[in-house]
Amino acid sequence: xxxxxxxxxxxxxxxxxxxxxxxxxxxxxxxxxxxxxxxxxxxxxxxxxxxxxxxxxxxxxxxxxxxxxxxxxxxxxxxxxxxxxxxxxxxxxxxxxxxxxxxxxxxxxxxxxxxxxxxxxxxxxxxxxxxxxxxxxxxxxxxxxxxxxxxxxxxxxxxxxxxxxxxxxxxxxxxxxxxxxxxxxxxxxxxxxxxxxxxxxxxxxxxxxxxxxxxxxxxxxxxxxxxxxxxxxxxxxxxxxxxx
Amino acid sequence: xxxxxxxxxxxxxxxxxxxxxxxxxxxxxxxxxxxxxxxxxxxxxxxxxxxxxxxxxxxxxxxxxxxxxxxxxxxxxxxxxxxxxxxxxxxxxxxxxxxxxxxxxxxxxxxxxxxxxxxxxxxxxxxxxxxxxxxxxxxxxxxxxxxxxxxxxxxxxxxxxxxxxxxxxxxxxxxxxxxxxxxxxxxxxxxxxxxxxxxxxxxxxxxxxxxxxxxxxxxxxxxxxxxxxxxxxxxxxxxxxxxxxxxxxxxxxxxxxxxxx
Numbered sequence: 001x002x003x004x005x006x007x008x009x010x011x012x013x014x015x016x017x018x019x020x021x022x023x024x025x026x027x028x029x030x031x032x033x034x035x036x037x038x039x040x041x042x043x044x045x046x047x048x049x050x051x052x053x054x055x056x057x058x059x060x061x062x063x064x065x066x067x068x069x070x071x072x073x074x075x076x077x078x079x080x081x082x083x084x085x086x087x088x089x090x091x092x093x094x095x096x097x098x099x100x101x102x103x104x105x106x107x108x109x110x111x112x113x114x115x116x117x118x119x120x121x122x123x124x125x126x127x128x129x130x131x132x133x134x135x136x137x138x139x140x141x142x143x144x145x146x147x148x149x150x151x152x153x154x155x156x157x158x159x160x161x162x163x164x165x166x167x168x169x170x171x172x173x174x175x176x177x178x179x180x181x182x183x184x185x186x187x188x189x190x191x192x193x194x195x196x197x198x199x200x201x202x203x204x205x206x207x208x209x210x211x212x213x214x215x216x217x218x219x220x221x222x223x224x225x226x227x228x229x230x231x232x233x234x235x236x237x238x239x240x241x242x243x244x
Numbered sequence: 245x246x247x248x249x250x251x252x253x254x255x256x257x258x259x260x261x262x263x264x265x266x267x268x269x270x271x272x273x274x275x276x277x278x279x280x281x282x283x284x285x286x287x288x289x290x291x292x293x294x295x296x297x298x299x300x301x302x303x304x305x306x307x308x309x310x311x312x313x314x315x316x317x318x319x320x321x322x323x324x325x326x327x328x329x330x331x332x333x334x335x336x337x338x339x340x341x342x343x344x345x346x347x348x349x350x351x352x353x354x355x356x357x358x359x360x361x362x363x364x365x366x367x368x369x370x371x372x373x374x375x376x377x378x379x380x381x382x383x384x385x386x387x388x389x390x391x392x393x394x395x396x397x398x399x400x401x402x403x404x405x406x407x408x409x410x411x412x413x414x415x416x417x418x419x420x421x422x423x424x425x426x427x428x429x430x431x432x433x434x435x436x437x438x439x440x441x442x443x444x445x446x447x448x449x450x451x452x453x454x455x456x457x458x459x460x461x462x463x464x465x466x467x468x469x470x471x472x473x474x475x476x477x478x479x480x481x482x483x484x485x486x487x488x489x490x491x492x493x494x495x496x497x498x499x500x501x502x503x504x505x
Contacts, residue, residue, distance in 0.1 A: 103313055104313065104314045104315075105311040105312060105313055105314060106311065106312065106313075106314045106317060107292070107295040107296065107299075107310065107311055108298075108299050108304075108308045108309060108310060108311060108312055109295050109298040109299055109304075110295070111312070111314075111317045112308060112312050112317045113298075113304070113308075115317055115319055115322070115324070116324065116327055119319070119324040119327060119328060119331075120327075120328070120331045123328055123331060123332065123335075123381075124335065127335070127374050127377060127378055127381065128374065130373075130377050131370055131373030131374045131377055132370065132373075134373070134377070135369065135373055136372055136373045136375075136376035136377070137430075137432055138355075138358055138359065138362065138428055138430050139430040139431040139432045140430060140431050141355040141356075141429065141430060141431075142351070142355065142429045142430055142431060142433065142434035143431060143434075144434075144465075146431070147435060148431050148432075148435055151435035151436065151438065151439055152435075152436060152439065153436050153439045153440045154421065154422060154425050154436055154440070155380075156383055156418055156421070157418075157422070157439075157440055160443060161439060164443070168446075169442070169443055169445075169446040170446040170447075170448065172443070173442075173443030173444070173446050174443065174444075174446050174447045174448070174451070181411060181415065184411050185407075185408045185411045187394070187399065187407070188399040188400060188401075188403070188404035188407045188408075189404060191397070191399075191400065193397075194400070195397075196396065196397035196398075196400070198395075201397055204394075204397075205395065208391075208394050208395070212391060243432050244376075244380060
């Protein structure tokens with residue numbers, strides 16, 4: 001059997017004594033009434049119980065509390081005999097800071113999930129039908145000795161290829177796309193207007209539209225208006241030199 | 245006579261199915277699969293509480309809150325572009341896995357494999373078409389998703405970083421599409437990629453090294469095919485999934501179609 005160290009025993013003894021002392025004190029308190037209620041209130045309630053002759057001195061502004069002191073009728077007394085007072089009525093708006101307005105919301109299931117399911121289904125159906133009708137291209141096997149004319153990059157890079165006709169490859173192929181991507185990434189940090197209304201963000205909207213149109217026009221020119229030798233052609237005159 | 249002897253009444257098929265269902269739903273296996281509160285444990289009757297439980301007690305809670313703003317779920321408002329991009333990514337993964345069964349990334353076999361996939365594999369042509377058009381569609385939908393987010397100013401605080409993740413995902417989408425472009429190993433693939441990779445060589449300082457690593461040589465060749473195959477089916481999808489996870493997590497934390505949370 002392990003021996004309990006002496007200091008622990010002492011501490012336990014001290015704790016027990018303290019608890020006993022407190023219990024004695026609280027039972028004393030019980031005898032004279034609940035110690036949490038201030039003495040002057042207790043006196044007042046005793047007086048009310050005794051005869052009601054001492055009416056409550058500070059009457060709360062009448063309308064709220066019914067039954068004003070009327071002869072010997074005691075003031076509204078609670079279960080413990082304590083006098084209840086209504087101090088004031090404060091409208092919630094004046095002291096509470098209501099931060100969020102209630103928002104009109106619906107359950108994700110079924111409202112959003114149903115939409116998503118239908119969208120996925122429609123997308124699959126579209127892809128299925130399109131794949132049924134249009135075959136993916138498969139040209140002759142790769143041949144290093146035979147360069148097709150024109151040779152074009154995939155459509156989303158045709159804007160870059162178009163730039164190649166105007167600038168040095170390092171500008172067109174590396175610098176411009178890098179600058180474009182970095183600018184795109186920094187857009188939210190540069191756009192300082194807090195508002196989301198289109199009329200408040202005309203600058204950003206027009207910048208982005210210019211950015212999109214720039215690439216869209218280059219891609220369209222690269223796709224449909226470039227023929228053999230990557231020279232300018234009209235698709236309605238020379239045909240389309242474009243494979244997806 | 246046998247018919248007059250009343251033994252235990254024989255259970256109808258429906259009753260037996262119900263009994264089996266009860267046993268199954270009480271089993272440890274069932275309860276280990278579906279968490280407490282799952283509608284598959286306690287059954288579903290339409291009530292606001294159960295509608296919440298459908299989301300709250302399933303994996304969907306990773307993607308969606310229990311409630312969303314009423315105006316946000318209208319198709320004319322959401323356009324579903326982000327969701328469709330993700331759905332196309334899944335569709336491309338599924339069709340891509342199918343294609344992998346029939347494809348060898350070597351210069352000698354690649355083109356022939358695609359050819360026989362189209363001619364002698366059931367649904368081979370169909371699945372290849374879906375993979376190809378799905379890829380183009382995904383580039384388009386990611387692009388439109390980005391445009392829509394920009395025009396709505398949805399990238400503003402606290403969602404700036406998620407926009408950055410989105411731009412990375414756009415880049416990854418283009419890289420995935422571009423690496424896949426080479427794999428059929430036909431004239432279109434070879435020369436489109438030759439044009440594209442020539443540009444890479446002009447990057448300052450590291451251009452020629454990067455180009456050498458990506459091509460597996462100074463010129464595009466058989467090594468390139470293997471490298472781009474691995475990039476296309478493993479590396480880029482892996483990286484994309486990680487960024488998708490971050491993207492979706494930030495949508496849940498910072499707000500998505502419902503505006504800032």
